[in-house]
Amino acid sequence: MIGAYPLSISPIASAALNSASGVAALGISISVVSPVVFDSSAGYIRWAPSVAIGGVDVSSRLTGRISISAGEDSARIATLDLVPPSVIALQGYEGAAITIDVTLFRTGITATYRLFTGIVERQAFAPSSRVASLSCRDGYQERPLACTSAADVEALFAGLAYPAPGILPWNAAVPDPAAYFSGLLETFPGAVAIDGNGLWHAVPWAIGTPAASFTAGEIFHESVTLKTAARADLPSDIHAALVVRGARLHAAEVALTWTEPNFSNYILDGIPALPKSTLQSALSGIREWVAKGAPVITSPTPGTYGPIAGVYHIVTEEGARVLAHSFAGTYYRRWYQQIEYEYTVTIPMGGTSSRDESIRASLVSTFDSSSWESAPSAESGTAIYSANAPTPAVPPTGYEGLPTPWPPVNGAIDHLPDLTAPDLTAAANHVVARAVRRAAAGRRKRQVSFARPLDPRWEIGAVLAISADGIAATGQVAELTHDLDLDSGLAESSFTLAVPEGAGSSTGFTASVTAPTPTVAHVLPAPALGNHIGYSTATLPNPPEASLQGFLCNVLPTGLHYDAAAPAYEPQFRIVMPEVPALHRDPLTLTQPMTASVSLAAGSLAITF
Amino acid sequence: MATTFGFFSDAALTTPLAARLLFIQAVSSPTAVDKVVYFGSATASRKAMANSAPGVDPVVISITDAAGGSGSPASDVKLALSSGGLASATGGASLNLPAEINSGSGGAIAIHIRVLDSTHAFGLNNDLSLTTNTLAEFSV
Numbered sequence: 001m002i003g004a005y006p007l008s009i010s011p012i013a014s015a016a017l018n019s020a021s022g023v024a025a026l027g028i029s030i031s032v033v034s035p036v037v038f039d040s041s042a043g044y045i046r047w048a049p050s051v052a053i054g055g056v057d058v059s060s061r062l063t064g065r066i067s068i069s070a071g072e073d074s075a076r077i078a079t080l081d082l083v084p085p086s087v088i089a090l091q092g093y094e095g096a097a098i099t100i101d102v103t104l105f106r107t108g109i110t111a112t113y114r115l116f117t118g119i120v121e122r123q124a125f126a127p128s129s130r131v132a133s134l135s136c137r138d139g140y141q142e143r144p145l146a147c148t149s150a151a152d153v154e155a156l157f158a159g160l161a162y163p164a165p166g167i168l169p170w171n172a173a174v175p176d177p178a179a180y181f182s183g184l185l186e187t188f189p190g191a192v193a194i195d196g197n198g199l200w201h202a203v204p205w206a207i208g209t210p211a212a213s214f215t216a217g218e219i220f221h222e223s224v225t226l227k228t229a230a231r232a233d234l235p236s237d238i239h240a241a242l243v244v245r246g247a248r249l250h251a252a253e254v255a256l257t258w259t260e261p262n263f264s265n266y267i268l269d270g271i272p273a274l275p276k277s278t279l280q281s282a283l284s285g286i287r288e289w290v291a292k293g294a295p296v297i298t299s300p301t302p303g304t305y306g307p308i309a310g311v312y313h314i315v316t317e318e319g320a321r322v323l324a325h326s327f328a329g330t331y332y333r334r335w336y337q338q339i340e341y342e343y344t345v346t347i348p349m350g351g352t353s354s355r356d357e358s359i360r361a362s363l364v365s366t367f368d369s370s371s372w373e374s375a376p377s378a379e380s381g382t383a384i385y386s387a388n389a390p391t392p393a394v395p396p397t398g399y400e401g402l403p404t405p406w407p408p409v410n411g412a413i414d415h416l417p418d419l420t421a422p423d424l425t426a427a428a429n430h431v432v433a434r435a436v437r438r439a440a441a442g443r444r445k446r447q448v449s450f451a452r453p454l455d456p457r458w459e460i461g462a463v464l465a466i467s468a469d470g471i472a473a474t475g476q477v478a479e480l481t482h483d484l485d486l487d488s489g490l491a492e493s494s495f496t497l498a499v500p501e502g503a504g505s506s507t508g509f510t511a512s513v514t515a516p517t518p519t520v521a522h523v524l525p526a527p528a529l530g531n532h533i534g535y536s537t538a539t540l541p542n543p544p545e546a547s548l549q550g551f552l553c554n555v556l557p558t559g560l561h562y563d564a565a566a567p568a569y570e571p572q573f574r575i576v577m578p579e580v581p582a583l584h585r586d587p588l589t590l591t592q593p594m595t596a597s598v599s600l601a602a603g604s605l606a607i608t609f
Numbered sequence: 610m611a612t613t614f615g616f617f618s619d620a621a622l623t624t625p626l627a628a629r630l631l632f633i634q635a636v637s638s639p640t641a642v643d644k645v646v647y648f649g650s651a652t653a654s655r656k657a658m659a660n661s662a663p664g665v666d667p668v669v670i671s672i673t674d675a676a677g678g679s680g681s682p683a684s685d686v687k688l689a690l691s692s693g694g695l696a697s698a699t700g701g702a703s704l705n706l707p708a709e710i711n712s713g714s715g716g717a718i719a720i721h722i723r724v725l726d727s728t729h730a731f732g733l734n735n736d737l738s739l740t741t742n743t744l745a746e747f748s749v
Contacts, residue, residue: 019610020746021660026616026646027629028672028737030681032726034636052628099628103733112733114631117618139624146623152714155620197631198618199644457633 033111037104038455040218046105047454047491049484050112051080053120053134054096056089058082063131066100066484068115070460072191072203075140078116081133084125090132093120098136102456102484102491113456115482117198138194144181153180158202162187164430166363166423187433189440189507191478193460203461205440205507207476207500207601211458216468220451220492224469226607229445234351239358240435242343242428242513242594246365246416249372250584251407252522253292253332256575258529258550260325263305263313270556271533273300273315273323274573282573288333289577295329327529332409334402335580336369338587339414343513343594345432347439357438361431363423365416372403412520412584424513432511432596440507440600443500448473448605454491456482464497475499475603502602511596524578532569535559539566549574612746613652614710616739621714622651629735634726641725643695648720650712650746657710660743664708669742670720671703680728680736687723688739695723711749 037045049066050059064081078100084090100116118138125132147153150170154163161184168183185192190204258279265271276297283295299320306312315323407413450466458464458477465474475497483492529550533539536555552569555562618624632642648670650657659666672683684700710716720739728734 019748020612021610021744022612022746023743024612024615024648024741026626026739027735028686028722028724028739029629029631030634030685030724030726030734030737031631032634032636032639032728032731032734034731055627097627101631109636109731110733111633111731112631113633114628117628139619142623143619143621146619146621146714148621148714152621194618197644198624198626198628199646200619 029112031112033113034109037106037109037111038453038457039106040453043106045453047484048103048105049486050101050103051082051098053093053098061085062486064133064486066486067481068100068196069479069481070193071479072193072460073185074193076116076118076138076194076196078118078136079133080136081131083130084132090123090125093123093132093134096120098134102454102482104454114196115456116196117194138198140194143194143200144177147177147181148175150180153177153184156181156192156200156202157184157188160188160190160202160204161185162426162429162433164361164423164426166419166427167361167430186437187430189433189436189509191460195459196456201459201461205444205476205498205601206505207463207474207603208505210463210465210474213465213467214450214452215466218452219466219468220453222469223449223451223494224466224471225449226471226473226605227445227447227449229442231351232355233442233445235349235355235357235442236351237356238347238349238435238439239356240345240347240431240594241358241360242431243360243362244341244343244365244416244419244424244427244515245362246339246341246414246419247336247367247369248339248412248518248520248588249334249336249369249405249407249415250412250520250522250580251332251334252410252524252580253330254524254526254578255330256295256327256526256529258327260300260551261531261533264308265531265533266313267306267308267311269533269536269559269561271553271559272571273319274551274553275322276324277322279324279327279573282575283327283329286331286575286577288335289331290333292330292332295327297327298325299323300325331577333577333580334373334407335585336373337412337584340587340589341515342589342591343428344591345435345511345594345596347435347598349439349442351442359431359435359438361427361434363419363427365419367415367417369415410522410524412518412522414515414518416515421515424515428511428513428594432509432594432598436507436509436598436600439598440500443502443600443602444476444478444498446499446501446605447478447496448475448499449494449496451492451494453493454482454484455493458495464495466497470608472606472608473497473499473604476601497603499603499605500601502600504599504601506599507601509596509598511594513592513594516590516592520584522584524580527576527578529575534568535562535564535566537561537563537566539563541567543567546576549576612657612744613650613655613712614648614657614741614744614746615650616720617647617649617651617717620647620717620719622647622649622717625651630722632724634724636729636731639726639729641723643692643721643723645692646720646722647717648706648741649710649714649717652712654749655712656747656749657712657744658708658747660745663745663747666742667708668706668710668744669703670706670739671742672701673738673740674736675738676736680734682727683737685724685727686737687725689721689723690719692721695721698723700725
């Protein structure tokens with residue numbers, strides 16, 4: 001018996017894949033503060049640190065100092081001392097997440113700031129005092145390493161770096177995000193850093209209106225220092241060069257014609273007629289040149305020629321088939337020439353050093369020029385029609401069977417098929433960006449440092465101004481340090497401002513390159529194919545060898561013009577094709593200016609005694 | 610098992626945001642402060658969907674206020690998927706993400722947060738948080 005059972009389909013298959021559920025959350029704290037808390041006027045201020053390790057508040061265990069330092073293109077580092085409550089707690093610190101906050105108190109006012117977010121890198125424990133010294137670091141190195149694509153790395157620069165796949169490629173098969181990050185960083189006109197909240201920032205080098213200005217009363221006495229850029233940081237000029245390597249493809253053709261000697265030479269001097277086989281052998285022996293279409297070789301007309309002095313020259317039907325009367329054909333040659341375009345731009349630095357710096361990068365086209373040059377025309381094979389070939393609507397050029405591209409006849413083109421205009425622009429931007437960053441970084445070595453009561457408002461890249469101890473400066477924060485001493489109560493922030501020379505407010509550039517169009521016109525001389533008869537009274541005693549082209553033969557000893565003292569030739573059909581001039585054959589380097597406009601952000605600095 | 614999806618400080622999802630995100634606001638004439646965090650999962654081959662109707666309902670990020678009437682109001686916070694979107698975002702409004710979010714840096718979604726204090730009162734307000742709807746996480 002066959003029963004009928006209802007078929008049910010349950011969602012069990014998809015349910016099995018549901019491996020987790022829950023809610024994701026992120027707390028937001030809003031610290032409402034007053035700038036009065038940073039006022040340096042008479043009064044007092046209190047401060048209290050708040051440190052959480054692995055989500056556990058360890059503020060009450062703190063002792064000694066807390067120090068946090070940050071700089072451009074480097075990790076933010078924190079060190080602190082604490083007394084761990086237990087061995088388990090001590091052993092749990094390493095690798096744990098840590099946040100360091102500070103709250104400032106002034107009468108009626110509080111202000112909470114986050115100074116550090118990161119992980120505990122390592123600890124040093126002193127059993128005698130039971131103090132653990134923790135070294136902490138943000139995730140600056142880990143961020144690039146974790147990137148899995150070029151886009152991930154480029155996102156770290158907020159789109160302000162200059163990738164160029166032709167110069168700085170991303171290898172998807174063996175990714176090296178750290179190297180790619182370093183390469184891109186060299187093109188970034190700014191700095192990257194992680195702030196106190198643990199957020200990554202890409203900060204352009206730009207110095208506009210200062211966010212705050214500090215006078216002598218707001219800065220610790222004698223804390224202001226000025227450091228100028230070293231001579232090594234300021235070369236006289238920075239030269240940037242983009243080298244583009246590719247192939248210049250040439251094509252040239254020459255017309256060859258020849259006609260047999262007058263029949264009188266056969267009668268009077270007994271010279272031989274030229275067999276077609278000799279002519280064809282000579283034509284097929286031409287190296288590097290190829291026939292365009294089929295050369296036309298005509299036969300003499302059968303018949304009797306003469307008489308001269310009663311002697312006839314007779315061309316039989318059989319003889320006409322194997323003898324050559326004339327020849328006409330066009331021969332072409334195509335070749336490539338390695339060519340380098342060097343696009344250059346110079347950034348004057350005005351440094352006192354006589355040394356110049358150079359930045360150079362290359363783009364290389366991978367076009368197989370050798371294959372292009374050596375591939376013969378498909379038309380050089382056996383012809384299809386022996387007679388009455390159809391007439392095409394558009395007469396063939398003779399080059400249709402050759403691999404593309406086809407340079408103009410007796411001309412040339414620069415061929416870089418895998419380097420597009422955007423590739424070229426990206427490469428130019430990449431190279432100029434590296435030069436701009438090097439120039440800007442050199443100028444930013446002129447720095448003013450100062451210290452003041454704890455001021456966590458400013459991060460890397462903030463624009464500040466000071467006027468104290470005879471120094472009036474405006475610059476961008478390049479380094480900062482916060483020091484909190486729980487024993488003495490010291491709470492100090494130190495800032496190093498980059499105060500570059502110049503007149504701009506931002507760091508940037510525009511650059512463009514244009515691929516030139518080659519103007520090449522080949523005029524290769526066609527060999528003059530004639531008839532040269534040796535042992536003749538008419539034979540030149542010392543003829544230039546280059547002119548001895550065509551049919552070479554000799555007068556018979558019984559001939560009318562026989563001269564045993566005259567030069568005799570090896571019988572042959574001689575063709576010497578023209579040479580390509582070195583200018584169009586040897587590797588060529590052409591220098592092209594790059595259109596570029598550069599702006600370097602500048603601070604201000606005035607010194608008075 | 611808890612979801613592996615959460616908030617990160619970077620697009621490559623290397624650093625989970627374990628601590629509260631702190632915004633500083635001046636007590637008088639505050640100016641808006643923007644920060645970007647990333648939502649996703651660093652665990653390979655995972656996908657998050659709304660548990661209410663997986664693949665149909667969007668994943669939603671809401672601004673929750675644990676202490677209504679004190680601290681900061683939710684309307685002080687705006688969310689958007691782009692920096693340009695913050696200008697037209699409504700304070701306190703939730704943010705819809707795609708119905709399916711893949712793990713890995715390729716699936717990370719940038720969440721732009723703008724805070725502008727309206728209390729004008731000193732203090733540290735810890736009452737707000739960003740919370741997703743209940744997520745169902747699948748292996749892919």
